[in-house]
Structures are given as C-alpha cells and as structure tokens.
Amino acid sequence: MAIVKLKKLTFCGLISEKSTVLEKLQQLGGTHLIPLKEDGLTPAELAQSRQAENAGKALKYLKRCANKRHQVHNTKDFDLDGVINAVLTIQSGMRTLSDKRDALQKRIKEIEPWGDFRLPEDGLRGLNLWFYIVPERLMKQMWAVDLTWQVVHKDNLYSYVVVIAGQEPPASSMPVARTHTGKVPLSRLKDELNQIELTLQDLQAERESLTRWIALLEVNLAETANRCELWLAHSLTLDSDALFMIQAWAPEEQLAVFERFAKQHRLALMISDPEAGDTPPTLLKNPEKLASGEDIVHFYQTPGYFGWDPSVAVFFSFALFFAMILSDAGYAALFMLLLAGKWRALGQSRKGLRLRMLSMVTLAASLVWGVMIGSYFGYGPAPDSPLETLKLLDINDFDAMMRLSIFVGVAHIALANGVMAYHRWGKKTAFVPVGWLAIVIGGFMIWQVSGPHQHLIQQLGYGALAVGCLFLLMFSSERTVVKPRDWLWVILDGFKSLTGLTEIFGNVLSYMRLFALGLAGASLALTFNQFAEQIYHAVPGAGLLLSILVLLVGHVLNLALCVMSGVVHGLRLNYIEFYKWSVSDEGYPFKPFSKKGVGND
Incomplete structure (x- = not known):
C-alpha cells in the first residue's frame, strides 16, 4: 500500500558487449530504462519500435473476422512482418472504402428522387438548372414565382422542383434554399457503389485468408514485443567508440540483484538516489x-x-x-x-x-x-x-439518507486531507490539509449535530472552523519571511487559499x-x-x-x-x-x- 522507493542505476561497459548486456538485462527484468539521448528517435527507429503495436492491432483485427480459416502451425512459409503489413493494409483499405461507400449511399439517396439525368456538355444556351426540394405546404408560394419551373418528382411530403434560369434565383424569391445535386449522374454513382462493394468483398476474402496465421501471430506476438523493446533499448544508450552507458530506475529492495548482475558481466555500476529535477516513474505495491x-x-x-x-x-x-x-x-x-x-x-x-x-x-x-x-x-x-x-x-x-450521504462525503474528504497532512508532515504546508480537515469536520458538526450537547458541539465546530481558517491563512504560502513586508504576501496567499471554502463545501454536497x-x-x-x-x-x-x-x-x-x-x-x-x-x-x-x-x- 505504498509507492516503491526507486534508485537510479548507471551501468557502464564495453561497447562490444552492449548487445549481450541488454539481452541479459531484459531477461533479468525489473528496470525502467531512462533515455540518455536528447534528439529522440528517427522516423525509421520510431516505425521499428511500433512493430509490436502493429502486430497486436493485426491480431485483433483478424480475430474479429467472422469466418476463420484452418490454422497453420508450420512456420516454414510464415512471414511475420509480411502478414502484419498485409493485414493492416487491408484494414486501412476497408475502412477507407467503407467511408466512401457510406458517403455514396447517402449521395444516391439524396439525388435518387431527381432521376438519372446528365447535364448537356454545351449547356442550355446560357440557361442553367436549379434544384429545389419544396415541402407540400410551401408549394403555393411556388406559383407566385415568376420563373420557368417543373415538378419532376413528388412524394407525400415534398415536391422536387427544377427551375430553368440563367442565374440562380434570389433566395428571397424562393420558398426554400437550393439543393446541390452535382454533375455526376445517378447511374455513374451506382456503378461506383457497385465497384466499391466488389472491392470490399475481395478485401474481406483476403482478410479471411489471412486468418490462417492467427495461431502463429499469437505465438510470435510476445517475441515481437521483446525484440522491439530490445531494439528500442539500444537506441536509449549513450555510446562512444569503446564504451556504452545506460541508466535505469530500479526498486531499492532489488539492488543486490543488480549488483550481482553488474559483477557477473564486468560492468561499472553507480547507484544514486533521485536528485532534484528527476521525475522517477511510479511503481505501486499492494497486496x-x-x-x-x-x-x-x-x-x-x-x-x-x-x-x-x-x-x-x-x-x-x-x-x-x-x-x-x-x-x-x-x-x-x-x-x-x-x-x-x-x-x-x-x-x-x-x-x-x-x-x-x-x-x-x-x-x-x-x-x-x-x-x-x-x-x-x-x-x-x-x-x-x-x-x-x-x-x-x-x-x-430523505432527511436521514441525506445526512448519511453528507457524512460519507465528509469522511471521504477528511480522509483525503488527513493522508495529505501525514504525507507532508514535517513541512509548513502540512498545516494546510489539517486546516481543511478541521473546516470540513467543523462545518458538519455545526450543521448536523443535535441532542442534549448540541450547543457545546456546535461551539466546538465553530472553534474547528476558526482554527482551520487560521491555518489556511498562515501556512498556505511557501514564501520565506525575511522582512516584515513579506508577511503581507503570506496573508494574501492565505486569503487566496480561503477562496477554496466554497469548493470544499461544494465537493461535500456532491x-x-x-x-x-x-x-x-x-x-x-x-x-x-x-x-x-x-x-x-x-x-x-x-x-x-x-x-x-x-x-x-x-x-x-x-x-x-x-x-x-x-x-x-x-x-x-x-x-x-x-x-x-x-x-x-x-x-x-x-x-x-x-x-x-x-x-x-
């Protein structure tokens, strides 16, 4: 029930033994590597490091396939990278085509009432066609439009009107806004949709064919992840012509293991505590x-x-x-x-x-x-x-259950501040969570307590509120008081902290x-x-x-x-x-x- 204490390990060895040392360190486990290069990974290195992630994506995609082939267990013809790339290419292609199919289906549905037509290539002697979908209740307004128009389709709700005019009719003269049908004929859109459907079927068949490699992908997934992590570890070291250096965080309780590892592989090892400016990772340890x-x-x-x-x-x-x-x-x-x-x-x-x-x-x-x-x-x-x-x-x-819910909130937030005070104990700022603890408990005592000792308990509650506010006022600032004027800034920081009173009571009511x-x-x-x-x-x-x-x-x-x-x-x-x-x-x-x-x- 604590955060494991870590030490910084710095290994230094011969560059000729770098690969062996990293492989053995990976087998040993238990370290969190620290990058020693500031320039980061190149695009090629980044792509290589993502191969394990790609393998996982490919495996999940194949497993979701409804129809699976008989599994192949012989690795003779198995190309891991080739299978991964093929699966991801199919996944990307099917996603793109599915989006295009959906857009086409929507487009076809929109223009189908207009019928299959082609606009003349040489135009209509300076005239153009303008398309409008007019609700039946607004058709009376169309009769007042001084333009040439024709209803080409009609259903229970709308009339599909085509206006012939050289320029687009002013919006104020038409009962509705213009509809954009585009220049691509309906028949061509349907042909394109059919072609996409056939291509999707072909890709799905290829996907089903690749499902024969699921078993081998599962076997090689961990190996791929290990290979990528090892390769990535090579890019994290600091190298010279003769030596390499690698740093890592490791649990304090396992230092003896890494000391033996360094001795066994003839490595120089330096162990240090986290320094100012370090941001060690968090390793939680619970039953x-x-x-x-x-x-x-x-x-x-x-x-x-x-x-x-x-x-x-x-x-x-x-x-x-x-x-x-x-x-x-x-x-x-x-x-x-x-x-x-x-x-x-x-x-x-x-x-x-x-x-x-x-x-x-x-x-x-x-x-x-x-x-x-x-x-x-x-x-x-x-x-x-x-x-x-x-x-x-x-x-x-309602009254009893509301009081119980508020009590749970007070206890929960009091626990949070109590733990925070314990964790900060020895510092001046430890009194800040103590102040909030006193405020939340004091407020509950004033609000909820009743009975023969109600007056006394409420007085204690007011006292707790006063003490809590005083702690916030005096200890919220981390400024060092050197001159009397510094107290003004301390008090101002305290007043700023007191603005959280509404927030903590709002949290309790939550x-x-x-x-x-x-x-x-x-x-x-x-x-x-x-x-x-x-x-x-x-x-x-x-x-x-x-x-x-x-x-x-x-x-x-x-x-x-x-x-x-x-x-x-x-x-x-x-x-x-x-x-x-x-x-x-x-x-x-x-x-x-x-x-x-x-x-x-």
Missing part, C-alpha cells in the same frame, strides 16, 4: 487481493513518485459508493450469481483475478447495503420476517448523488413492480404474461442504469472530489524492461 485498486488508479491518473498511493482507499470507497447507488440486495445477489458463473474463467489471468476480487468486494458491499435498507428487486421485506429485523435504514427517509441515485433506482424498481401488478389484475388471462414481460424489461433497464451510474459516479467521486484533496502531482507508470511470455498480462 494482490487489493491490487485491482492500482488498475482503477492508473485508469485516471497515476500519482507522482513523491506522492502517496491511493489504491486501497479508492478500492474500498468505490465498492461503498457503488453499493449505495445500486441500493438493492436482489440486484446484488443476481450479479453474484453471474460472478459465480465466471469465477473460474476470471481466474485464468492476473487481470482477471484482480477484477474478480474487486467485483466480489463490491457486490458483497452492495448485498450488505441492500439488506440494511431492505430492498429486494424493489420490494421490501415482509413484516416480522428475519429480513425485516436486518433493515436498519429507510431509503425513503456526495448527495449517492442518495439521489440510490433513491432513483429504488423508486424505478418499485414503479415497475406496481405497473406489473396493475396489468396482472386489469388484464385477465394474458395479464400474467404481460406483467412478467414488464418486470423483466423494467428491471433489466433499471439494472443497466444502476450499474452505469454506480460505475461512473463511483469513480467520479474518487477522481474528482477525493483526488482534488489528496493527489497533488501526476506521475507516469513504471514500465519494466523485461521479457514477455505468451499469455502473460
């Missing part, structure tokens, strides 16, 4: 059962190396937010059944295992929350039933969406249930079938909306509200220079 939090974090923003790892906090807060938005134990149980059916399939890969754990925790939280509010596919538990005794909250109690979305889902489920019951009683015989259909369609729709809301807003509250107060710097992920095997994630 494997909670590691899916890393995937959620990387999806939006990788924290900076000198920051902190929010993975676990995001993991559990997302599960809680999703549960509060879903707000139905029946829906959660249904998803658990689906998860059970995919349990073994998800366990086949590392990413699948992470997703499985996140899903299990999220659905478990959803089930518990659904039982606590007593919602089962929109129905409440029967009176005096065991489930009724487990119902602790009423989702229709958590009311948990209650609003949960109530919306529960209300919609109840509405579908009531609608189905009304149909059942109102329509004898067929009412049962119709009510079942309403229940299925209604709950599937509601379930889809709830899941979409749970994912989108569950992540939003983490990425926008929580990150705003806890993750200050953006970093980039640690990418190990290591060999990849077939089937590895």
Whole structure:
C-alpha cells in the first residue's frame, strides 16, 4: 500500500558487449530504462519500435473476422512482418472504402428522387438548372414565382422542383434554399457503389485468408514485443567508440540483484538516489487481493513518485459508493450469481483475478447495503420476517439518507486531507490539509449535530472552523519571511487559499448523488413492480404474461442504469472530489524492461 522507493542505476561497459548486456538485462527484468539521448528517435527507429503495436492491432483485427480459416502451425512459409503489413493494409483499405461507400449511399439517396439525368456538355444556351426540394405546404408560394419551373418528382411530403434560369434565383424569391445535386449522374454513382462493394468483398476474402496465421501471430506476438523493446533499448544508450552507458530506475529492495548482475558481466555500476529535477516513474505495491485498486488508479491518473498511493482507499470507497447507488440486495445477489458463473474463467489471468476480487468486494458491499435498507428487486421485506429485523435504514427517509450521504462525503474528504497532512508532515504546508480537515469536520458538526450537547458541539465546530481558517491563512504560502513586508504576501496567499471554502463545501454536497441515485433506482424498481401488478389484475388471462414481460424489461433497464451510474459516479467521486484533496502531482507508470511470455498480462 505504498509507492516503491526507486534508485537510479548507471551501468557502464564495453561497447562490444552492449548487445549481450541488454539481452541479459531484459531477461533479468525489473528496470525502467531512462533515455540518455536528447534528439529522440528517427522516423525509421520510431516505425521499428511500433512493430509490436502493429502486430497486436493485426491480431485483433483478424480475430474479429467472422469466418476463420484452418490454422497453420508450420512456420516454414510464415512471414511475420509480411502478414502484419498485409493485414493492416487491408484494414486501412476497408475502412477507407467503407467511408466512401457510406458517403455514396447517402449521395444516391439524396439525388435518387431527381432521376438519372446528365447535364448537356454545351449547356442550355446560357440557361442553367436549379434544384429545389419544396415541402407540400410551401408549394403555393411556388406559383407566385415568376420563373420557368417543373415538378419532376413528388412524394407525400415534398415536391422536387427544377427551375430553368440563367442565374440562380434570389433566395428571397424562393420558398426554400437550393439543393446541390452535382454533375455526376445517378447511374455513374451506382456503378461506383457497385465497384466499391466488389472491392470490399475481395478485401474481406483476403482478410479471411489471412486468418490462417492467427495461431502463429499469437505465438510470435510476445517475441515481437521483446525484440522491439530490445531494439528500442539500444537506441536509449549513450555510446562512444569503446564504451556504452545506460541508466535505469530500479526498486531499492532489488539492488543486490543488480549488483550481482553488474559483477557477473564486468560492468561499472553507480547507484544514486533521485536528485532534484528527476521525475522517477511510479511503481505501486499492494497486496494482490487489493491490487485491482492500482488498475482503477492508473485508469485516471497515476500519482507522482513523491506522492502517496491511493489504491486501497479508492478500492474500498468505490465498492461503498457503488453499493449505495445500486441500493438493492436482489440486484446484488443476481450479479453474484453471474460472478459465480465466471469465477473460474476470471481466474485464468492476473487481470482477471484482480477484477474478480474487486467485483466480489463490491457486490458483497452492495448485498450488505441492500439488506440494511431492505430492498429486494424493489420490494421490501415482509413484516416480522428475519429480513425485516436486518433493515436498519429507510431509503425513503430523505432527511436521514441525506445526512448519511453528507457524512460519507465528509469522511471521504477528511480522509483525503488527513493522508495529505501525514504525507507532508514535517513541512509548513502540512498545516494546510489539517486546516481543511478541521473546516470540513467543523462545518458538519455545526450543521448536523443535535441532542442534549448540541450547543457545546456546535461551539466546538465553530472553534474547528476558526482554527482551520487560521491555518489556511498562515501556512498556505511557501514564501520565506525575511522582512516584515513579506508577511503581507503570506496573508494574501492565505486569503487566496480561503477562496477554496466554497469548493470544499461544494465537493461535500456532491456526495448527495449517492442518495439521489440510490433513491432513483429504488423508486424505478418499485414503479415497475406496481405497473406489473396493475396489468396482472386489469388484464385477465394474458395479464400474467404481460406483467412478467414488464418486470423483466423494467428491471433489466433499471439494472443497466444502476450499474452505469454506480460505475461512473463511483469513480467520479474518487477522481474528482477525493483526488482534488489528496493527489497533488501526476506521475507516469513504471514500465519494466523485461521479457514477455505468451499469455502473460
């Protein structure tokens, strides 16, 4: 649950042994290479480095093909680069032709009512044809037009009018704007469309023919990626006539491994800490059962190396937010059944295992929350039933649920500022998140607390607000106070920081969406249930079938909306509200220079 500490490694060796050293370093793995050349890659080098990416694109494109050929496993006639280039050429050609076909179809549809005609090459003795699509309700205005015109086609809504005139009629004299038909005849457009269709069929046949290489592409994909990474590593070194040098970031806990590597290959090795101006990559380390939090974090923003790892906090807060938005134990149980059916399939890969754990925790939280509010596919538990005794909250109690949602928001943002204060401890700016922590808690105490000690607690809340504002006023500035006049700038920076009061309270109120979305889902489920019951009683015989259909369609729709809301807003509250107060710097992920095997994630 932390960002791994890294060291900068500088290897130096003989240029004649460079290829061997880089190959062995790739086999060893665990380093993030640092470019030592400022001029970057040439176009040829850039194209070569993208070959692995192209191989992946080609493989995906072939796998999406509906009709696949028998797989070839003999590598005798297999040309990896040739197959990749052929597939990508077909993909690009089919995309271009498909776009052109769509444009032609649209064009043909537009001019088809005018018929197949060709404009005279020598003109009409100074006259021209002007085309108008006139709605039937405006045709009366056409009779007032003092021009020569003719209706060439007519349907229920429009009349297709051709005007013969030397110059385009003024826009004010016509009921509608002119339509552009172009000079290409309809028959030629149709011939061109037919030719494109035939070409697309030929390309599709070539694509199907190339699907015979899918198995070999899968086998060679990892090898291609490894070869490209190794080739790219060659371009990152700093070379001279006799020596080469390469730098890399590596975990501090693995230094002994790299020291042995340097000794084994007779390399000079210098180990140093990150210096001022360095931007090391971010390597997150969490227990494997909670590691899916890393995937959620990387999806939006990788924290900076000198920051902190929010993975676990995001993991559990997302599960809680999703549960509060879903707000139905029946829906959660249904998803658990689906998860059970995919349990073994998800366990086949590392990413699948992470997703499985996140899903299990999220659905478990959803089930518990659904039982606590007593919602089962929109129905409440029967009176005096065991489930009724487990119902602790009423989702229709607007005041209580709103207070609970605000409390969750206060706790979440307080956690963000608390972690930020801990991370900055020892610096003057650590008092800034402490100030925000005091403000958000003090504001909640003033607003929500009631009971026999209400006056005392509210006084404590006002005191917390005052202390928080004082901290912001005095410690928001990083200026060094040398002269008395410097205090003026410190105070001004403090007032600038205080303008964030409206923002933090707005962020807290944003958590009311948990209650609003949960109530919306529960209300919609109840509405579908009531609608189905009304149909059942109102329509004898067929009412049962119709009510079942309403229940299925209604709950599937509601379930889809709830899941979409749970994912989108569950992540939003983490990425926008929580990150705003806890993750200050953006970093980039640690990418190990290591060999990849077939089937590895």
